[in-house]
Amino acid sequence: TGEWIKKMWYIYTVEFYSAIKKNEIMLFTETCLEAMADKPNPGTLSDSSEQLFSFGVIADIQYADLEDGYNFQGNRKRYYRHSLLHLQGAIEDWNKEGNTPCCVLQLGDIIDGYNAQYKASEKSLELVMNTFKMLKVPVHHTWGNHEFYNFSRDYLTNSKLNTKFLEDRIACHPETIPSENYYAYHFVPFPKFRFILLDAYDLSVLGVDQSSPKYQQSMKMLREHNPNMELNSPQGLSEPQFVQFNGGFSQEQLNWLNEILTFSDTNQEKVVIVSHLPIYPEASDSVCLAWNYTDALAVIWSHKCVVCFFAGHTHDGGYSEDPFGVHHVNIEGVIETAPDSQAFGTVHVYPDKMMLKGRGRIPDRIMNYKKEKAFHL
Numbered sequence: 001t002g003e004w005i006k007k008m009w010y011i012y013t014v015e016f017y018s019a020i021k022k023n024e025i026m027l028f029t030e031t032c033l034e035a036m037a038d039k040p041n042p043g044t045l046s047d048s049s050e051q052l053f054s055f056g057v058i059a060d061i062q063y064a065d066l067e068d069g070y071n072f073q074g075n076r077k078r079y080y081r082h083s084l085l086h087l088q089g090a091i092e093d094w095n096k097e098g099n100t101p102c103c104v105l106q107l108g109d110i111i112d113g114y115n116a117q118y119k120a121s122e123k124s125l126e127l128v129m130n131t132f133k134m135l136k137v138p139v140h141h142t143w144g145n146h147e148f149y150n151f152s153r154d155y156l157t158n159s160k161l162n163t164k165f166l167e168d169r170i171a172c173h174p175e176t177i178p179s180e181n182y183y184a185y186h187f188v189p190f191p192k193f194r195f196i197l198l199d200a201y202d203l204s205v206l207g208v209d210q211s212s213p214k215y216q217q218s219m220k221m222l223r224e225h226n227p228n229m230e231l232n233s234p235q236g237l238s239e240p241q242f243v244q245f246n247g248g249f250s251q252e253q254l255n256w257l258n259e260i261l262t263f264s265d266t267n268q269e270k271v272v273i274v275s276h277l278p279i280y281p282e283a284s285d286s287v288c289l290a291w292n293y294t295d296a297l298a299v300i301w302s303h304k305c306v307v308c309f310f311a312g313h314t315h316d317g318g319y320s321e322d323p324f325g326v327h328h329v330n331i332e333g334v335i336e337t338a339p340d341s342q343a344f345g346t347v348h349v350y351p352d353k354m355m356l357k358g359r360g361r362i363p364d365r366i367m368n369y370k371k372e373k374a375f376h377l
């Protein structure tokens with residue numbers, strides 16, 4: 001870990017100095033544009049105890065019309081049918097909350113891969129999406145490995161799991177528009193708070209045509225790091241995240257992320273990032289990380305605006321604040337949650353912090369903004 005932190009510190013320093021140069025130009029441009037643009041007025045709130053807004057989080061529902069089963073290791077029970085009841089319970093609670101959350105972030109793996117074997121993918125998806133219709137607020141869907149066990153990327157792009165229509169655009173900043181090559185977007189649920197949804201399977205061998213350049217590039221990367229016959233096995237790997245059920249971020253997507261974070265820094269925004277795969281080793285089982293998580297961390301650490309990073313995939317959950325004050329929260333998976341418990345949360349956003357109110361096996365978390373980054377309205 002010591003060596004790893006040193007490496008990341010080096011990357012951060014290099015990125016930081018190049019960012020300063022870039023920011024001098026950006027700051028001037030932004031100041032001019034802001035003076036010209038009609039900005040939303042966030043009001044004059046200043047009491048740090050006053051909630052600004054809230055949002056819901058839920059991960060790894062993995063619904064299937066199947067008897068209970070177990071994970072690959074055989075040490076965690078999976079409640080395939082009950083996961084839908086857990087979702088219904090979560091939606092009822094979010095709908096009942098006094099201050100209704102602005103939206104819900106669904107962190108991926110909405111239905112289980114087993115559905116594909118039983119030719120039940122569309123039926124199960126329909127059932128879960130009909131349940132989501134009871135929610136009074138919009139839901140942003142992230143894509144995980146189980147989406148790709150059931151559907152191709154093309155199918156997903158044209159499905160209800162594509163919530164890119166909920167994106168916001170930043171006027172006069174074409175560099176902040178995501179490309180069609182990956183499923184990622186950003187939106188502003190409250191003035192000065194930007195949410196970014198990332199595609200952790202942008203580089204992946206799942207769900208893409210084997211003849212496509214993306215598949216070839218991803219398979220090359222996977223095989224270079226994983227010599228096992230069974231590419232889902234992390235056995236003997238020095239970087240155990242290089243398994244087939246994970247994926248990574250293309251340079252194109254990382255460049256786009258960098259552009260938005262540059263804008264958010266300049267515009268003094270707070271940023272929440274969402275991805276199916278986690279990116280911080282201290283908060284996650286090493287087998288569950290995104291392939292090139294270090295590249296994503298290098299981009300995030302070269303900016304000051306990111307408050308927290310939400311991910312699913314790990315099922316056991318996890319949390320750590322990194323050395324740059326970014327809170328990494330991995331949400332416990334619904335699929336491995338016993339019927340007498342729960343697994344969802346509401347994040348309450350304040351001028352100086354975010355507070356996760358977890359239900360059932362999800363713990364509460366206080367995520368303070370770094371002192372020098374306190375939010376001033």
Ligand SMILES: Nc1ncnc2c1ncn2[C@@H]1O[C@H](COP(=O)(O)OP(=O)(O)O)[C@@H](O)[C@H]1O
Nearest residue numbers: 071072109145146230232233234235245313315
């Ligand atoms: N250690 C392993 N060796 C071989 N295959 C594995 C291993 N771990 C997981 N898999 C396979 O990888 C896929 C994803 O694993 P799974 O436990 O279902 O992931 P998730 O946690 O996303 O549900 C499954 O097909 C599973 O059988």
